[in-house]
Amino acid sequence: MPRTEKTRNRIWWAVVAVLAVACLGVVAWLVPTVSSHRAEIFFDTADGAGAATSGEPAEGPVGALPSDAALPDAAELGRRVDEVLAGAGGSAVGAQVLDVETGQPLYSRDDAEPLAPASNLKVLTALSLLSHSHPEDRYRTESRLGAAPGSVTLVAGGDTMLSDGASDPADVMGRAGLGDLAEQTVGSLERRGVEGPQQVRLDASRFSGPALNPAWSPEDLALGYATGVHPIALWDHHTARPQFPEDVSGRPADAGLDALNAYVTALNAAAGDSGLSFSAAPDPRQLPAGDADGARLGGVSSATVLEQATYMMENSDNVLAEVLGRNAAIAAGEEGSLEGGEAAIRRALAEVGVGVDGLVLEDLCGLAPGNRVTTATLASAMAAAARGDGPVADLPGTLPVAAGSGTLADRFDDPAEQPAAGYARAKTGTLLEVTGLTGITTTSQGRLLAFSLLVNDLDDAGAARDALDTAVADLSTS
Template identity: 30%
Template sequence: MGVLSGQLLRQLVAVGFLLLAVTGASRAAEPAPSPDAALASALARALEAAPLRGARVGALVVDDGDGRVVFERSADQPLVPASNLKILTALAALRVFGPAHAFTTRVYSDAAPDAEGGVGTLYVRGGGDPGLTSEDYWRLAADLHRAGLRRVRGDLAIDDSLFDGERWHPSWQPTTARAYLAPIGALMANYSAYAVVVTGGDAKGKPVAVAVDPPLGFFRVSNQAHTGPGKRLVVEHRAVDGGEEVVVTGASARGAERTFQRSVLDPTGYAASVLKLQLGAVGITVTGNVRRAYVPEASRELLAFEGRPLSDVVRRFLKFSNNPIGEALIKSLSASADGVPGNWKSGVAVVRRELDALGLPTAGLVQVDGSGLSYDDRATPRLLVAATREASHSFRYGAEFVASLPIGGTDGTLQRRAHGAGPELRAKTGLLTRVTALSGLARRADGRTFAFSVIVNGFRGDAHSAIAALDAFAAALVGEG
């Protein structure tokens, strides 16, 4: 019986090993979740976060190497893209003008400077350069001084006829004095913006100190604010003869300093005033006034001043989401393709033609401006991904485009966010009331790069929470979620 029991035991053990082998083989044969499936699951979780519940969400992620779709959700739904629309404007501008293109501001007079370095009227023709700053106007003035100019006995006449007279797009409602909603002109300075520094006095009831930068006669200050408790500080503006009045009301704590960034109402008059200031700074006297006028055909060109290359302009445009640059680019595209004056309707049509010529999926695209400020704009995640890939892959301007995108947790509009994704993320941000978006490129530790776009419309919570959800989406893309 002991022998039989031993044989039986050996048989049972053999059967057990066989079952174990079969079971193990069966389990081994079950496919493990693919890396892309795991990634898609992580991305889906990010979009199901509480701040996005009830919102309309569109998203697309593709492998940038082979174009394979890794994740999508309503990728063909046209949504308000906010500043992600800037990707389309930048692509069209780089394609039409090229990254080395420089917008030119031209200066004329009736004749060359006389023996005393004097001319009559000095004419300045705006070339649509959106990047000119006070420092650039100083360089322009210094170039004129080197060319022999010392005195303008007549007026400083500005020809801004390259663009039409529509300063703000009609769909931007309501207009405010905030710098992000600055007006557009063919001659601009400092993105049509300026700073107002308000400092509380040293005792309760005393007036605050108000300083405007740049310090121009163009600005007049109405200081109605005081030191001490009271209503919050408010800085507004209104047009007055020959310039603008900056009105400061409310109250400031003792010794406290606040800086307000504000836009001007008259971009051409402001730019002319900046130029007049810098002419004086280099030793060129202007006797007359600032006025608008066409450059006479018989005028003599004194200077062709080239601004920064378009690659640098686009970098400022995308890195810092600079709205005036986008609108000026749209009007320059219009003027280049369809003649003067450049306007929004013609300019956005140029963008559409360029996208169609590239074969990009433009179904559902509605573009009315260059920056994405309008709630009338519509774009799909599929188009934004395709445009990002097209721009980044271009031999002519791909490097410049990629270098223009904000880097996660490092610079531009991503400097204080997307720390989870970090420098493996390069993406354009977008934010309007109840709208947030993020489109660009993300690189994983395994070396793969993804092109992606996610747009959220109608989120119900606070903007910070919705932005955090998109940052979590980006972190999952790079493998840090």
């Protein structure tokens, strides 16, 4: 792609050393490090899915930008954004734009008004996850000897992207496979001289509270936008590998039991002529006393926390957000529940100095209609991540690229929106009467901005999305 007609001093910000955002082998976008010119958009082909990670938390991109880059003219920027947002059509519009380096507000519109965020709420879930976990942490699914004679227990460890077969080291989905775990389990039992029929139970005690959130509408559940949340599942809470990342069809009635039954099938396949046979226990979640003390038989590890967070943000995956929010709660010392996830989010925001006035959390993914958050909280959280260091600095790199990846792949295509293509990264959010964008972009002078734009009570979703995309383009050209 050629450079713009007039060579300008447009600076690329660095979010991660190398980010491959492709899934299933499609084209990935690589964000270059800062140079003296904001260069062309680069393409590469990913050999596997998920973000490439260095093993160390990222450093915030603001430190790599020129410290003398000029701030946009706030009055002119406000005039342009006001004009664009007038076409958004909603009766409630909130917006905040911050200079990341200084935290200075450059534009505000009802930024203290709590609004429904839709999936913009996932920004807070991801912040919590990265705040309380190391990006290279993994979730481990294990098997152990049961306390009852002739029994094996499958132990849920928070990985809900398991495959029913072999582990795939090149993919986020199915990085850990129950087929491999079954082979390890059978091998361990044989070495112990165990023979005969074995009953298999499931330890799903990692999560607590109801699997189904009563705040979710029956219609959304029927369509598969959400389902019962379990600490173990095949294929991201699907009955088979989804055909594409945003596929919400094929939800199991009980993802935990679905995984248990797949494990039993894999155990019997691995047993061969060993003299072992396996069946699910009549009440498989009922564990006898002392079961947790059983000897470990095998274990398989998930994709990294950062890879799963990127998958969740790229594809706006509601159920994975609920899982990762609960995993974040456990990492923070809370219960693996909705309430624990909320507490972990509030703690993560406090740790980076972000206020929570007006924050109401009915879920951890943004699907519940009663969620409320201000654009001040969302923009401040994004700015804190972008200028920080440590694990939260990885947050901007999990976001879709404008016109390039994930839920933004088909956005920013109109002429007025194209200046942000490849430069802005943002989390989308869409409900029937809600749309929003929260993310970061650089100005024409290389100044890094964080923004959050929410529209509620809209009557034309397409017009509202176009208005938000154009507003972000105005930030990019300011």
